Amino acid sequence: MFWQILLGIWMTAVILASFLYMPATQGLGQTGRIIVYHVPAAWLAVLAYLISMLNAVGYLRRGELRLDRQARINAELGTVFCLVATVTGAIWSRAAWGWYWNWDPRQTSIAVLLLIYTAYFVLRSAVSDQARRARLSAVYSVLAFLTVPFLVFVVPRVYASLHPDLINLEQGSFDMDRKMLVVFLASLAGFTGLYAWMYKLVARLENLLDKLEQQKRGEAESER
Amino acid sequence: MQTKVVLKKLTKAYGRRRLFADISVIIPDRSVFVLHGPNGTGKTTLLRIICGHVPATSGEVEITVDGRLLAREERREHIGLVSPDLELYGELSAVENLEFFAGVRGLPFSLEKARNLLASVGLAGRGRDLVDTYSSGMKQRLKYAYALLHEPRILLLDEPTSNLDETGVAVVAEIIRRQKERGIVIMATNEPEEVSYGDQTLALGQPGTGHLAQGPAH
Amino acid sequence: MFAITTLVAVSFSVGGAVLDADLSAALLWLILFFTSMAGLSRAFVQEEEAGTVTALRLAARPDAVFIGKYLFNVTLLFSLDVLVVPLFWVLLQQTVALPLSFLAVVLLGTAGLAGASTMVAAIVAKAGARGPLMTVLAFPVLLPLLLGAISSTRTCFVGDKAIAADLLFLFCYNGVALTASLLLFPYVWDE
Numbered sequence: 001m002f003w004q005i006l007l008g009i010w011m012t013a014v015i016l017a018s019f020l021y022m023p024a025t026q027g028l029g030q031t032g033r034i035i036v037y038h039v040p041a042a043w044l045a046v047l048a049y050l051i052s053m054l055n056a057v058g059y060l061r062r063g064e065l066r067l068d069r070q071a072r073i074n075a076e077l078g079t080v081f082c083l084v085a086t087v088t089g090a091i092w093s094r095a096a097w098g099w100y101w102n103w104d105p106r107q108t109s110i111a112v113l114l115l116i117y118t119a120y121f122v123l124r125s126a127v128s129d130q131a132r133r134a135r136l137s138a139v140y141s142v143l144a145f146l147t148v149p150f151l152v153f154v155v156p157r158v159y160a161s162l163h164p165d166l167i168n169l170e171q172g173s174f175d176m177d178r179k180m181l182v183v184f185l186a187s188l189a190g191f192t193g194l195y196a197w198m199y200k201l202v203a204r205l206e207n208l209l210d211k212l213e214q215q216k217r218g219e220a221e222s223e224r
Numbered sequence: 225m226q227t228k229v230v231l232k233k234l235t236k237a238y239g240r241r242r243l244f245a246d247i248s249v250i251i252p253d254r255s256v257f258v259l260h261g262p263n264g265t266g267k268t269t270l271l272r273i274i275c276g277h278v279p280a281t282s283g284e285v286e287i288t289v290d291g292r293l294l295a296r297e298e299r300r301e302h303i304g305l306v307s308p309d310l311e312l313y314g315e316l317s318a319v320e321n322l323e324f325f326a327g328v329r330g331l332p333f334s335l336e337k338a339r340n341l342l343a344s345v346g347l348a349g350r351g352r353d354l355v356d357t358y359s360s361g362m363k364q365r366l367k368y369a370y371a372l373l374h375e376p377r378i379l380l381l382d383e384p385t386s387n388l389d390e391t392g393v394a395v396v397a398e399i400i401r402r403q404k405e406r407g408i409v410i411m412a413t414n415e416p417e418e419v420s421y422g423d424q425t426l427a428l429g430q431p432g433t434g435h436l437a438q439g440p441a442h
Numbered sequence: 443m444f445a446i447t448t449l450v451a452v453s454f455s456v457g458g459a460v461l462d463a464d465l466s467a468a469l470l471w472l473i474l475f476f477t478s479m480a481g482l483s484r485a486f487v488q489e490e491e492a493g494t495v496t497a498l499r500l501a502a503r504p505d506a507v508f509i510g511k512y513l514f515n516v517t518l519l520f521s522l523d524v525l526v527v528p529l530f531w532v533l534l535q536q537t538v539a540l541p542l543s544f545l546a547v548v549l550l551g552t553a554g555l556a557g558a559s560t561m562v563a564a565i566v567a568k569a570g571a572r573g574p575l576m577t578v579l580a581f582p583v584l585l586p587l588l589l590g591a592i593s594s595t596r597t598c599f600v601g602d603k604a605i606a607a608d609l610l611f612l613f614c615y616n617g618v619a620l621t622a623s624l625l626l627f628p629y630v631w632d633e
Contacts, residue, residue, distance in 0.1 A: 147584075
């Protein structure tokens with residue numbers, strides 16, 4: 001309970017700070033404030049998807065249904081964050097580039113991630129047998145994940161990106177001023193906390209549902 | 225030439241429904257093992273588990289050939305299967321089917337061998353016809369040719385005589401007799417006469433675990 | 443059949459006008475993509491429906507099955523290429539600046555298409571689903587390949603850029619898709 005309250009206060013502070021404390025960014029102006037939400041969401045989407053894929057590999061190795069469930073929950077959370085990143089990105093794109101969507105490489109990549117995991121959930125819903133569903137979706141998630149790097153390689157060759165880079169590679173430094181960096185890192189921490197909490201919540205909920213199911217079954221058998 | 229199949233505490237459940245539990249059997253070399261019991265009690269599933277095509281929920285199948293325990297991957301070299309849910313390629317002729325499966329198994333193939341095999345299941349002279357033109361009884365006979373192609377140590381038969389006429393039934397009886405001389409026959413059937421072939425029989429679907437019985441001595 | 447219908451329809455509707463290189467490159471790969479979706483999705487479903495899958499599974503090693511299906515699909519798509527590409531050239535009056543590289547792009551692209559589709563077809567067959575599942579699953583996996591193939595095909599038509607890196611890209615995609623499929627296929631094939 002303590003942690004949830006702390007997280008609530010923390011995120012409120014981040015939201016306030018992103019509008020009041022943080023200065024408007026150079027070049028991007030007021031719209032740059034969205035970075036505090038957009039970038040952590042995108043990072044967490046990638047993180048959750050990565051964990052999901054690793055769980056899928058784990059499932060194929062060891063065949064424990066627990067790992068399949070973890071893979072699925074992470075894929076769900078990843079999709080939630082991915083949607084947040086896509087929507088915030090589109091809003092920013094409207095303000096900065098003139099329209100919500102224009103197939104910038106980053107937009108293309110995130111769209112493909114969403115496509116992959118949409119396909120993943122479609123596949124899961126198509127298979128009713130538990131073990132078979134776990135196996136097929138694990139195979140698909142590994143296969144799809146392996147093709148993503150190619151996208152990263154091919155897309156920038158076709159279209160040049162206008163997406164602002166957070167880390168300036170040439171100078172090897174962050175392109176942010178100090179106040180902004182503080183708020184950004186606080187937001188990143190907050191988002192990660194949020195992710196961990198959501199994950200725990202979903203996992204607990206499913207465990208409870210499992211127990212309920214077992215109890216029902218037990219009652220049904222004793223009635224017989 | 226020693227073959228042995230051991231089932232250790234095999235249990236299979238689909239979700240919450242338990243099909244069978246704790247089946248433990250030792251099937252020695254040169255014997256016939258018969259599974260029987262009402263529909264839906266897991267006879268076919270048990271055969272599939274022995275093939276390694278379906279995982280058991282718990283328990284193990286151990287197949288030993290000449291003192292060596294087989295890995296799951298190696299089982300296919302020693303198992304022949306005849307089953308209603310196994311079909312051969314309808315767009316190929318019987319001989320082409322045998323040639324294909326011999327190729328896939330990496331076995332030498334000769335027309336003469338195929339002819340002998342087909343003759344032994346009563347399909348002499350029909351080897352060049354497409355399997356699609358076969359009657360269901362002829363298809364069943366061809367499945368025996370497929371199952372015996374690699375001279376397996378273990379022959380698994382699910383409903384061995386389905387669709388067969390009297391001569392077909394006699395052919396199967398002869399195949400079982402010969403197989404018993406070189407290895408093991410495991411079959412799932414409800415025909416009383418076939419159940420009587422069993423050196424051991426197991427009735428599935430009884431409350432609790434299966435009921436194991438010694439068959440009449442042969 | 444699908445390939446020819448599309449090609450003729452497009453050619454007819456543009457009425458002999460020469461298409462932009464970008465557009466015709468995209469068109470070529472879209473035709474190849476959708477044709478292979480229609481054609482290759484049957485690869486494993488057929489075995490599953492006919493019941494021959496049990497006979498095959500008991501007789502053959504999984505990697506042998508995969509390679510067999512893969513080679514068959516590659517052959518199938520190559521013969522599609524032989525049909526579609528000349529027709530494409532005749533109907534759309536597309537000039538090709540780098541014919542040899544174009545040939546390589548087409549072959550590598552279709553081989554990649556066949557490899558990833560074979561794997562997805564195996565998944566679809568086990569999922570027991572009919573309808574558009576094949577396309578839904580294959581599209582994200584094939585998208586990098588398609589984008590790469592379209593851009594390199596355009597380069598071949600126009601001949602304004604070096605093509606070596608594009609060929610390497612297509613080659614690597616083939617390698618990764620094939621290796622991953624060989625590793626993953628047993629999990630799909632065996633229960």
